[in-house]
Amino acid sequence: MIALCFENARVLRPGGWDAAPLAIAGGKIVDELGVRRVDLTGYDILPGIVDAHGDGFERHMAPRRGALRERASGVAACAAELAANGITTAMLAQFWSWEGGMRGPEFAEEVFASVAEVAPTVPIDLRLQLRLETHFLDSFDAAEAAMARWGIGYVVFNDHLPHVRLAEGRKPPRLTGQALKSGRSPEAHLALMQALHARSDEVPEALDALCARLAARGVRMGSHDDRNADTRALWRGRGAHVSEFPETLEAARAAREGGDSVVLGAPNVVRGASHAGNIAASELIAAGLCDALASDYHYPAPARAAWRCVELGLLDEVAAWRLVSEGPARLLGLEDRGRLEPGLRADLVVMERETRRIVMTMAGGEMAWLSGGIAERLI
Missing domain, CATH: 3.20.20.140 (Metal-dependent hydrolases)
Structure with a gap:
């Protein structure tokens, strides 16, 4: 399964927005690991x-x-x-x-x-x-x-x-x-x-x-x-x-x-x-x-x-x-x-912050939808 750490995005966690990295591995959200990092400046990550x-x-x-x-x-x-x-x-x-x-x-x-x-x-x-x-x-x-x-x-x-x-x-x-x-x-x-x-x-x-x-x-x-x-x-x-x-x-x-x-x-x-x-x-x-x-x-x-x-x-x-x-x-x-917390399923949506357009969806840690410039950051 995909193992990545997303950096420099706004992340909607249970307590609100923050800028801490979000890591996924094994189909779940995990504490930050030494995995490949992806810069998502300008994007928001939501459950x-x-x-x-x-x-x-x-x-x-x-x-x-x-x-x-x-x-x-x-x-x-x-x-x-x-x-x-x-x-x-x-x-x-x-x-x-x-x-x-x-x-x-x-x-x-x-x-x-x-x-x-x-x-x-x-x-x-x-x-x-x-x-x-x-x-x-x-x-x-x-x-x-x-x-x-x-x-x-x-x-x-x-x-x-x-x-x-x-x-x-x-x-x-x-x-x-x-x-x-x-x-x-x-x-x-x-x-x-x-x-x-x-x-x-x-x-x-x-x-x-x-x-x-x-x-x-x-x-x-x-x-x-x-x-x-x-x-x-x-x-x-x-x-x-x-x-x-x-x-x-x-x-x-x-x-x-x-x-x-x-x-x-x-x-x-x-x-x-x-x-x-x-x-x-x-x-x-x-x-x-x-x-x-x-x-x-x-x-x-x-x-x-x-x-x-x-x-x-x-x-x-x-x-x-x-x-x-x-x-x-x-x-x-x-x-x-339903929440972005360690141990839960890596179900997440990535949106362009300015347009709120959905550009990436991951379900259970698998890529389900990928569009636009965000693909270049992942490749």
């Missing part, structure tokens, strides 16, 4: 980004819906994109849903198999999150079996049924487009949603039982789009201690008060608002109600969002970068990364 939730891999695996699927090569291309954006650990969030298409079990199995094939061959640490639809009752057993088969240790629960419309007997918006994505006719898709909605009374008991089994296996659990304190309390009672993208201040505050972790969308910060009309992530960050910023659907977003927090005066540079490194690492239980 590698830990992405707690992202589905940007879909465009690589299915670049044209229904026409082309690129499985293993798509995952490899995704790993390259992750590295170029400073992400050294990526939680690939894959649906297991009645919605079908790229959200259905068949596509999910393709994703799991492809990640299992590619992950050992790339420096980026690729991990899997299963996003399970709460009303997909008849597929709970299959989802649980898939998690065991592929070693998936993180599940987040979603509910994308338009319950209000269905209860009123009205057609949901965008029905035709969603049906086409699923490979069904609009009539069949609507009938399926109505049937799932009709079984809503069965869902709480089924979820209680499933969550109890998953908790006994040590599976990490979370909920998605919490709307209020009652919803968060319900999921906490089932052992789901991660609140992804809470929609309101009430829900986020309830998560914090209950000792749960809050994940917000980095694109929301960059854009300045929720595309769905929910509370802006910047408001929750300003209130101290964020533990991690995730890529959601755009891998360049975490790094950009961290700096946007600084530009908006929400956080200083140390606290802002912690939301994309140490924060997500902790909520995922990954204590060996």
Whole structure:
């Protein structure tokens, strides 16, 4: 493995910026050694980004819906994109849903198999999150079996049924487009949603039982789009201690008060608002109600969002970068990364100080991305 000592850069350590050398060897950060030294004057070194939730891999695996699927090569291309954006650990969030298409079990199995094939061959640490639809009752057993088969240790629960419309007997918006994505006719898709909605009374008991089994296996659990304190309390009672993208201040505050972790969308910060009309992530960050910023659907977003927090005066540079490194690492239980300290994984990002452009990414001490003039300093 690479053994180097970087000198004359600013290094973002847990206590803040300093100019002390940073040495790596054996895939870890080490105390300074007598290894080859590289001058990184003008550059900053930061902990590698830990992405707690992202589905940007879909465009690589299915670049044209229904026409082309690129499985293993798509995952490899995704790993390259992750590295170029400073992400050294990526939680690939894959649906297991009645919605079908790229959200259905068949596509999910393709994703799991492809990640299992590619992950050992790339420096980026690729991990899997299963996003399970709460009303997909008849597929709970299959989802649980898939998690065991592929070693998936993180599940987040979603509910994308338009319950209000269905209860009123009205057609949901965008029905035709969603049906086409699923490979069904609009009539069949609507009938399926109505049937799932009709079984809503069965869902709480089924979820209680499933969550109890998953908790006994040590599976990490979370909920998605919490709307209020009652919803968060319900999921906490089932052992789901991660609140992804809470929609309101009430829900986020309830998560914090209950000792749960809050994940917000980095694109929301960059854009300045929720595309769905929910509370802006910047408001929750300003209130101290964020533990991690995730890529959601755009891998360049975490790094950009961290700096946007600084530009908006929400956080200083140390606290802002912690939301994309140490924060997500902790909520995922990954204590060996997220900080630049001796003994931890050599996951790091090098940026041009003036432009904040990522020019080098190392994951586990291996070179994952290298660009521009910094290559000349290494050669």
